Amino acid sequence: MKELSKIMRNLPQSGIRKLQDAAREVPDAIRLETGEPNFKTPDYICEAATQAMKDGFTKYTAVPGIKTLRDVLAEDFTKRLGIEITANQIVVTGGATMALEITLGCLGNPGDEILIPDPSWPVYEMQVLSHGLTPVPYVMPADNGFEPKRENIEPLITDKTKAIMVNTPSNPTGAVFSQETVQMIMDLAKKYDLYVLSDEVYDYLTFEGKHYSLKTLDDDGRVILISGASKKYAMTGWRVGYAIASEEIVSLMNQLMVPTIGNATAIAQKAVEAAVTGPQDFVEASFQDYKKRRDAAAAIFQEEHVGFYYPHGAFYMMVNIACCGMDSEEFALKLLAEEHVAVAPGGTFGQSAKQMIRISCGTEMEELCEGIRRMCRFIKKYTK
Numbered sequence: 435m436k437e438l439s440k441i442m443r444n445l446p447q448s449g450i451r452k453l454q455d456a457a458r459e460v461p462d463a464i465r466l467e468t469g470e471p472n473f474k475t476p477d478y479i480c481e482a483a484t485q486a487m488k489d490g491f492t493k494y495t496a497v498p499g500i501k502t503l504r505d506v507l508a509e510d511f512t513k514r515l516g517i518e519i520t521a522n523q524i525v526v527t528g529g530a531t532m533a534l535e536i537t538l539g540c541l542g543n544p545g546d547e548i549l550i551p552d553p554s555w556p557v558y559e560m561q562v563l564s565h566g567l568t569p570v571p572y573v574m575p576a577d578n579g580f581e582p583k584r585e586n587i588e589p590l591i592t593d594k595t596k597a598i599m600v601n602t603p604s605n606p607t608g609a610v611f612s613q614e615t616v617q618m619i620m621d622l623a624k625k626y627d628l629y630v631l632s633d634e635v636y637d638y639l640t641f642e643g644k645h646y647s648l649k650t651l652d653d654d655g656r657v658i659l660i661s662g663a664s665k666k667y668a669m670t671g672w673r674v675g676y677a678i679a680s681e682e683i684v685s686l687m688n689q690l691m692v693p694t695i696g697n698a699t700a701i702a703q704k705a706v707e708a709a710v711t712g713p714q715d716f717v718e719a720s721f722q723d724y725k726k727r728r729d730a731a732a733a734i735f736q737e738e739h740v741g742f743y744y745p746h747g748a749f750y751m752m753v754n755i756a757c758c759g760m761d762s763e764e765f766a767l768k769l770l771a772e773e774h775v776a777v778a779p780g781g782t783f784g785q786s787a788k789q790m791i792r793i794s795c796g797t798e799m800e801e802l803c804e805g806i807r808r809m810c811r812f813i814k815k816y817t818k
């Protein structure tokens with residue numbers, strides 16, 4: 435038979451998925467590898483979906499999403515960002531994953547270069563490659579709190595550079611970019627005429643300092659803000675995310691929505707509308723919970739004298755495993771086999787994190803702490 439897609443066959447495998455598959459074979463494993471809230475979707479959100487089904491709201495919707503949802507999102511982002519966002523600047527998609535995917539589809543031509551953070555969520559690289567674009571990683575130095583400096587980015591910009599992807603608060607590092615970093619990125623984007631894909635799905639999880647949205651510095655429509663309901667409302671399985679962009683870009687995105695998904699799931703859109711307009715107590719309570727977990731995790735690493743990087747946002751933590759002299763994937767698989775703890779290998783997030791692993795504080799407190807204790811024991815056992 436004829437050859438299948440070269441691009442797809444050469445796409446790197448996510449190291450997180452690999453560990454997830456391996457962890458499924460260890461039934462009592464403590465799962466710290468996945469970036470998923472352990473909470474259930476709040477009842478008032480589920481009830482809105484049930485009601486939508488009962489009302490027969492089960493048909494195709496408008497391509498960019500139902501107007502009532504885009505109106506409430508526009509109002510919410512306008513209030514939170516302090517700049518005017520209209521419903522016409524929003525496309526509701528199948529998760530933030532798809533919002534990123536259709537944005538890349540609208541911005542790039544084959545051969546264009548896209549700057550991606552190193553370390554970053556492995557999906558960025560896969561998405562860039564799957565569009566026939568070239569990923570160019572820029573290092574986020576650990577000794578600068580995983581915030582990029584101008585010299586980490588500017589020398590990589592060429593005539594082919596089309597866009598820069600940014601993620602604050604960051605998965606996997608938990609870094610929250612300062613105002614200076616955000617301003618520096620926007621200055622470079624303007625100087626070299628780049629689009630900015632700003633993934634801010636963790637904007638509500640900023641424990642110290644303040645979240646600076648790159649969209650607030652956008653005065654000519656070059657920033658595409660990516661967000662979603664998965665993490666904030668514990669709705670990972672509902673698959674709803676959004677892209678906020680200029681009307682020109684939105685019109686191309688709508689064109690790409692047609693052959694890809696048509697529209698986001700109707701009842702899930704109704705559920706997210708309820709999530710955004712309803713009481714926000716869940717968001718506040720889960721914020722406090724994640725913060726407590728982050729603090730407890732940090733306390734154990736300090737007590738055990740194991741090197742880790744203190745995160746100021748999101749629900750992840752990077753741990754230094756250089757002392758063990760193992761590749762991060764080898765470390766993760768051995769840890770799973772010996773201590774029944776699954777973690778994400780740093781190498782899957784980028785070259786610069788090959789001597790780190792990522793844990794997710796999406797897991798509830800007791801398991802999280804037990805998993806970390808076992809990992810510390812493992813690190814001490816193999817320290818050279």
Ligand code: PLP
Binds near residue numbers: 529531555661675
């Ligand atoms: N962006 C980042 C940085 C993420 O960590 C994730 C999920 O882990 C996503 C986007 C995807 O979110 P969604 O479930 O809305 O597709």
